[in-house]
Amino acid sequence: MLETSTFWLSDDERARQAATAEPERPSQLGVPPRHRSREPRRPRSGLPSLVALSLIAAFFAWVSAEPFWLAVGHDVKGRATVIQCTGDGIGQRCFGQFATGDGFSRVDRVTLLGVTGDQRARGAVSPARMVNLDGQQAYVGETGTLMQLRWMLGFVLVLLCGLGIAGLTGVRRLESRRARHGALLLSVACPLALLAGFLAAAY
Structure with missing residues (x-):
């Protein structure tokens, strides 16, 4: 209504009214609302993905090891x-x-x-x-292009398996940034460790 408009209030009255008024929501003040952290994924839902991607990474590491050594002489x-x-x-x-x-x-x-x-x-x-x-x-x-592509593609797929493990086991759901980074590195390091093992065995 016109009678209740702040247009008729003095500066002091406006200040007192603003102080006693309910604060606006953060989103209305231009501050993004805090996102509620998601609960970590249950182990029984992430474990099958972990096992499956580890086996796939082991396969690609196995078929890439000998072509790599041949390619490097x-x-x-x-x-x-x-x-x-x-x-x-x-x-x-x-x-x-x-x-x-x-x-x-x-x-x-x-x-x-x-x-x-x-x-x-x-x-x-x-x-x-x-x-x-x-x-x-x-x-x-x-040694030709096909041999080079065979080991390079295998290495890339091993790395992608590590990233897939991180995604499917819910790394992004962890609370702290340090925990997320540590879990991501561990997820990628496991397939790379398999690759290093097959390279050593094929040498």
């Missing part, structure tokens, strides 16, 4: 002799023998990767490399 050069090839495309499975270039060492049965075309024929001999003679895989051909 840690290998044993020799020749691979095909014993049998079955399937085609991504379902291809080839087995054979690997012998070092000097002929003094031989691995009787290894999985052959990178076999194409006429190299699939039984008894075909092709240049190949192994990370070490204790391994179970021999790689036919030279």
Whole structure:
């Protein structure tokens, strides 16, 4: 109403009225309201995600370890002799023998990767490399773009598994910033530790 408008009050009366009035909400004063912290996620909901992503990270670490060492030049050069090839495309499975270039060492049965075309024929001999003679895989051909992409993509996926663990186990729900940062580092460090273990084992 016009009679109750503050237009008719003096400066002193306006000041007294403002002091006795209920304070406005923080959002009305331009101050963002404080967000209520969310409760941490229950262990039984985050544990399956942790286990699943850890297994996925272990797989990518395993398939990336040998390509990484071959890409950086840690290998044993020799020749691979095909014993049998079955399937085609991504379902291809080839087995054979690997012998070092000097002929003094031989691995009787290894999985052959990178076999194409006429190299699939039984008894075909092709240049190949192994990370070490204790391994179970021999790689036919030279280090190319595909080999580089294989280990780089694997490393990236291992890192993404760590970030996924942090997200699905509720790291952002922790109370303090220090706790959130520590949990995030731990989530990423676990898959990277798996990667380091597979790299050491494949060396």
